Amino acid sequence: xxxxAWVVALGLLSGCSLSYSEIGIPVPxxxxxxxxxxxxxxxxxxxxxxxxxxxxxxxxxxxxRRTKDRERSLVxxxxxxxxxxxxxxxxxxxxxxxxxxxxxxxxxxxRRLETEEGGG
Amino acid sequence: xxxxxxxxxxxxxxxxAEAIFxxxxxxxxxAYTEASLEEFIKLRDAGPVNKAxxxxxxxxxxxxIGQDTGEVFVYRRLARDTRTINLNPSMVNYFVGPTPPIPLxxxxxxxxxxxxxxxxxxxxxxxQGEGFNLGIGETGQSGAALIGEGVWGLLR
Numbered sequence: 029x030x031x032x033a034w035v036v037a038l039g040l041l042s043g044c045s046l047s048y049s050e051i052g053i054p055v056p057x058x059x060x061x062x063x064x065x066x067x068x069x070x071x072x073x074x075x076x077x078x079x080x081x082x083x084x085x086x087x088x089x090x091x092x093r094r095t096k097d098r099e100r101s102l103v104x105x106x107x108x109x110x111x112x113x114x115x116x117x118x119x120x121x122x123x124x125x126x127x128x129x130x131x132x133x134x135x136x137x138x139r140r141l142e143t144e145e146g147g148g
Numbered sequence: 149x150x151x152x153x154x155x156x157x158x159x160x161x162x163x164x165a166e167a168i169f170x171x172x173x174x175x176x177x178x179a180y181t182e183a184s185l186e187e188f189i190k191l192r193d194a195g196p197v198n199k200a201x202x203x204x205x206x207x208x209x210x211x212x213i214g215q216d217t218g219e220v221f222v223y224r225r226l227a228r229d230t231r232t233i234n235l236n237p238s239m240v241n242y243f244v245g246p247t248p249p250i251p252l253x254x255x256x257x258x259x260x261x262x263x264x265x266x267x268x269x270x271x272x273x274x275x276q277g278e279g280f281n282l283g284i285g286e287t288g289q290s291g292a293a294l295i296g297e298g299v300w301g302l303l304r
Contacts (some may be wrong), residue, residue, distance in 0.1 A: 063200070082212040084219055086199070086273040091208055103167060113167035116299065117174040125208035127200055136200025140207035142177050 045101050052094035055122040068132040087129040094122045096143045172230040173296040179225040199273040223265040227284045229296025232256045259293035
């Protein structure tokens with residue numbers, strides 16, 4: 029009886045899988061940066077290079093981003109017939125965007141932290 | 149000839165879900181919350197809003213679109229749910245020996261929904277207008293969406 033229970037339990041558990049991926053470094057802190065005063069050079073020196081730069085009519089937008097993806101799946105295999113398969117995935121991001129005017133002066137800060145760890 | 153036909157059928161059926169019942173569910177990041185959206189609308193109602201205020205309120209956009217008259221900030225989150233029922237003789241190969249994976253019954257429902265907010269700026273960086281839709285909460289569209297939302301609710 030115990031043996032059967034083990035076989036059933038192993039059969040049920042054999043289809044589990046988990047995968048995680050993380051792209052990018054933790055989003056930097058903006059301490060020391062001042063809106064209306066800090067320049068692109070100050071920002072680059074303090075935070076390092078951004079992941080994205082987008083040109084705007086009124087300046088530029090620099091974005092630092094970290095993406096975390098998670099996927100887990102479960103396949104239930106009762107007596108060698110795959111009866112049920114479940115997969116769920118989630119993608120989350122930490123992001124920081126800095127807005128500069130045409131003179132290269134910091135004009136705005138946007139930040140969103142969605143992963144458990146948040147920014148670094 | 150029959151062998152070639154069987155191989156062809158097997159190849160064509162290879163993409164079918166292997167399980168009798170399968171559910172695939174995926175969600176992307178939050179993009180914006182109801183609270184931040186409400187705050188943005190309040191700000192917008194109070195008077196002209198600039199790009200810096202939008203960034204501070206809604207956070208970084210997922211996409212920036214350049215237009216002739218200014219930029220568009222796009223905030224979006226996605227939900228995709230697929231429910232598949234697949235009855236296939238090859239599933240019982242263990243009991244009856246090798247059989248071609250010809251689907252006896254195959255039914256797949258996919259539901260892709262999104263919540264999207266677009267904020268339009270003029271060339272001076274002032275908000276010209278915005279548009280949004282909240283589609284993820286509408287689970288009445290299909291069985292896949294209902295099951296997917298139910299499962300996500302349980303997981304949370």
